[in-house]
Amino acid sequence: MSGAGAVLAVRGLRVEARHGGILRGGHDASARNRNPLASGTVAGPNPRVLLDGLDLELHAGECLGLVGESGSGKSLSALALLGLLPPALQATGQLSHDGATIAMGSSAHAALRGRVLGWVPQDPLAALHPLRTAGSQLVEALRVMRGQSREHARREAEALFARVQLPDPAAALHRFPHQFSGGQRQRIAIAIALATRPRVLIADEPTSSLDARIARDILDLLDTLRREDGLALLLISHDLPLVGAYAQRLVVLQRGALVERGDTRAVFADPQQAYTRELLAADRLAPLPPARDDAAVLLRGEHLRMRYPKAPRDALDGVSIELRRGEGLALVGESGSGKSTLGRALLRLLRGVHGRVLLFDDGQDGIDLAVLPARELRALRARIGVVFQDPYASLDPRLRIAEIVAEPLRIHGRGDAAARRAKVAELLQAVGLDASGADEDLLDRHPHQFSGGQRQRIAIARALATDPDLLVCDEAVSALDAHHRAAILALLVTLKRERGLALLFVTHDLAAAAAVAERIAVLEAGRIVESGVTAEVLRAPQHPHTRALLAARPAA
Amino acid sequence: MPSLRSLPPVARACLIGLVALAVLCWLGPLLTRFDPHSPDWTALSVGPGVAGHWFGTDAIGRDVYARTLAGGRLSLTIGLLASVVALVIGLGYGAIAGLAGGRVERALLRVLDVFSALPFLLVVILLLTLFERSLGLLLAAIGGYVWIDLARVMRAEAARLREAPFVLAAEAAGASFRQRLHWHVLPNLLPLAFVYLGLILPQAILVESFLGFLGLSVDEPSASWGTLLSEGVQELDGAPWTLLFPAGLLVATLAAFQFLGDGLRDWLDVQGQREMAAA
Numbered sequence: 088m089s090g091a092g093a094v095l096a097v098r099g100l101r102v103e104a105r106h107g108g109i110l111r112g113g114h115d116a117s118a119r120n121r122n123p124l125a126s127g128t129v130a131g132p133n134p135r136v137l138l139d140g141l142d143l144e145l146h147a148g149e150c151l152g153l154v155g156e157s158g159s160g161k162s163l164s165a166l167a168l169l170g171l172l173p174p175a176l177q178a179t180g181q182l183s184h185d186g187a188t189i190a191m192g193s194s195a196h197a198a199l200r201g202r203v204l205g206w207v208p209q210d211p212l213a214a215l216h217p218l219r220t221a222g223s224q225l226v227e228a229l230r231v232m233r234g235q236s237r238e239h240a241r242r243e244a245e246a247l248f249a250r251v252q253l254p255d256p257a258a259a260l261h262r263f264p265h266q267f268s269g270g271q272r273q274r275i276a277i278a279i280a281l282a283t284r285p286r287v288l289i290a291d292e293p294t295s296s297l298d299a300r301i302a303r304d305i306l307d308l309l310d311t312l313r314r315e316d317g318l319a320l321l322l323i324s325h326d327l328p329l330v331g332a333y334a335q336r337l338v339v340l341q342r343g344a345l346v347e348r349g350d351t352r353a354v355f356a357d358p359q360q361a362y363t364r365e366l367l368a369a370d371r372l373a374p375l376p377p378a379r380d381d382a383a384v385l386l387r388g389e390h391l392r393m394r395y396p397k398a399p400r401d402a403l404d405g406v407s408i409e410l411r412r413g414e415g416l417a418l419v420g421e422s423g424s425g426k427s428t429l430g431r432a433l434l435r436l437l438r439g440v441h442g443r444v445l446l447f448d449d450g451q452d453g454i455d456l457a458v459l460p461a462r463e464l465r466a467l468r469a470r471i472g473v474v475f476q477d478p479y480a481s482l483d484p485r486l487r488i489a490e491i492v493a494e495p496l497r498i499h500g501r502g503d504a505a506a507r508r509a510k511v512a513e514l515l516q517a518v519g520l521d522a523s524g525a526d527e528d529l530l531d532r533h534p535h536q537f538s539g540g541q542r543q544r545i546a547i548a549r550a551l552a553t554d555p556d557l558l559v560c561d562e563a564v565s566a567l568d569a570h571h572r573a574a575i576l577a578l579l580v581t582l583k584r585e586r587g588l589a590l591l592f593v594t595h596d597l598a599a600a601a602a603v604a605e606r607i608a609v610l611e612a613g614r615i616v617e618s619g620v621t622a623e624v625l626r627a628p629q630h631p632h633t634r635a636l637l638a639a640r641p642a643a
Numbered sequence: 644m645p646s647l648r649s650l651p652p653v654a655r656a657c658l659i660g661l662v663a664l665a666v667l668c669w670l671g672p673l674l675t676r677f678d679p680h681s682p683d684w685t686a687l688s689v690g691p692g693v694a695g696h697w698f699g700t701d702a703i704g705r706d707v708y709a710r711t712l713a714g715g716r717l718s719l720t721i722g723l724l725a726s727v728v729a730l731v732i733g734l735g736y737g738a739i740a741g742l743a744g745g746r747v748e749r750a751l752l753r754v755l756d757v758f759s760a761l762p763f764l765l766v767v768i769l770l771l772t773l774f775e776r777s778l779g780l781l782l783a784a785i786g787g788y789v790w791i792d793l794a795r796v797m798r799a800e801a802a803r804l805r806e807a808p809f810v811l812a813a814e815a816a817g818a819s820f821r822q823r824l825h826w827h828v829l830p831n832l833l834p835l836a837f838v839y840l841g842l843i844l845p846q847a848i849l850v851e852s853f854l855g856f857l858g859l860s861v862d863e864p865s866a867s868w869g870t871l872l873s874e875g876v877q878e879l880d881g882a883p884w885t886l887l888f889p890a891g892l893l894v895a896t897l898a899a900f901q902f903l904g905d906g907l908r909d910w911l912d913v914q915g916q917r918e919m920a921a922a
Contacts, residue, residue: 436815438745466817473811
């Protein structure tokens, strides 16, 4: 591997913490990038070395995929290539541009930014200035980096917006970031990156905050730019199947070290390393046994209608839905389709919902949660557990695990302190966190000492504390890495079977839905457009929207 | 709450300076043989350094050094107590408003707007003139003046917490309003509230000095900085040191609080970013 002909190449890239280098102060360029130092997930043999011995070559007109779970050092590699590592970290390695060697961190390296290297951020909302129009931010880049006159820059900005396929580019110049959708904002960020005519585009998780379908559009756009402009593209993601659809070559990272590299087709056809196989297999889960039709109805929503204040249309437009005991039901749709709203409306966690929500006990008439007095409603909540999307935000950072998991027991006044603690240990065991023996202190740790997947297990343990009949998961796996996602889904299936739990699974991820739910309901614009047995709906979707969702799924 | 070590250097210096000043005000009077209230008949209106009077004396021979430190003790104590009063009211009010949301929140915010619109100093002056002055009334008056901004900040933060998944999870598990308030919202607001204490303390000290200047703070013979200033203004021609020393210390204290406040704000921002990075 020589590096000849590469626009940009780096050999033996190594990132380590400087002596006494703890991230300090507000110079953290990647504050929202889940900095591996801050979350403490990087742990190699030497904790100071965060990334070691990585070779990357970026060729014109080629897409290189850099894949790994969070904390594997993907974002660090990108920042090191850009020369934008925080001062507490030091990168070493041989960097070359068009065959000429450039010292890491030198002014020549800094001069590559813009002229050679363009960067597409993970979160375009955070990367765009909220108080300035999209056009002015792009014009600024053009004037500073290319020294163009205002009028010239404005015309060029319009051309760039057209290039990234923003609708009505002339009008878009005068709109503010918040007036665009997530996908459009990402297009603006790409246009800004293109303003300086870079030859390499580094896209760090460019689609992780977007829907599957929009993500596909953005990646298609990047692919078009690669082919037509001969850009070298470094595509960084945790989603191997997604990257595989676009990259010609792949590099797989785990805990700061290279695991596997090679031609995409070869890696997919015959992955050499267990870790790569795990990443690939994460989306392929065992099919569920078919649903039973004779179970009693547990929860029924009737004619649910709801509109957020000042919203132009109903978030829920007369939705009716039914869930049986022990059954998994997936609510699927894009963001804005009303699936999360429906989940929360059924839980009566929202104000202003019209319609009835009936919760049934065995052989009795349903109780309408929607009109139940607050006190009685709180008592009934013991029968419903909820798991939210973000495992980082759903646990009170100040509390210990024992307090967090025992909270529902305390709320409902069950058991004394010792009994609650024993129950917590049992629950943690049930969700696959071993709390027995030497690890007793697990109970006394704080949430920040756990990884995302572990935290989500803790959140599930909390939801199960009162032995509920129903578990509601609101995008419970979408914030997780591929292999954590598979593990949590498997856990949910096990818990469902062993405890006879009914599962209401809100997601935009059809593969996850298929893994845990026997039945599925597809939502669009506040209505259920299709519902039925999951396997049948996925095999032969009737509604065009379902087909569109299926088509948007990355090919595994 | 992470360590104060990451405070910017200027803010840290100000913090150390303020602590030193507080210690000096409490212990300093022990270092001088003069009593702040008893005249030294042998040295009326003498300049700094004369006859063992480091800061000089006023027209009736009271030692300015002793009076300035005793005044500082009163100003700082009243300021601190009044800030704590404001903190308790503001934190409670803001937390309840923010967590309740909806109509309750809007109504409580309107009440805050009404309070902000009142010419509050006028009301305080009226209160202190009409009723018999007492320390309790003074604290309530100053606390009542500075709690409003604090309540707004706490309300905003509590509203954010209301939507935080862990508070939502507690609600979904059946937690009552009171349980969510006590278990999640108040404990998570507390660190922020303490930082804001550094921002409202100088306001409280300033209001107290203002009232003291008008003669509406503590009664003779005690004198806070504000009282000393009004006395000093009267003697400006003959004995300017009676004004300059207390005024200098008051200005230095307020400036130190200002820098400390700025530093705390930046530091909070950094902490916020870091929490985000950790999330």
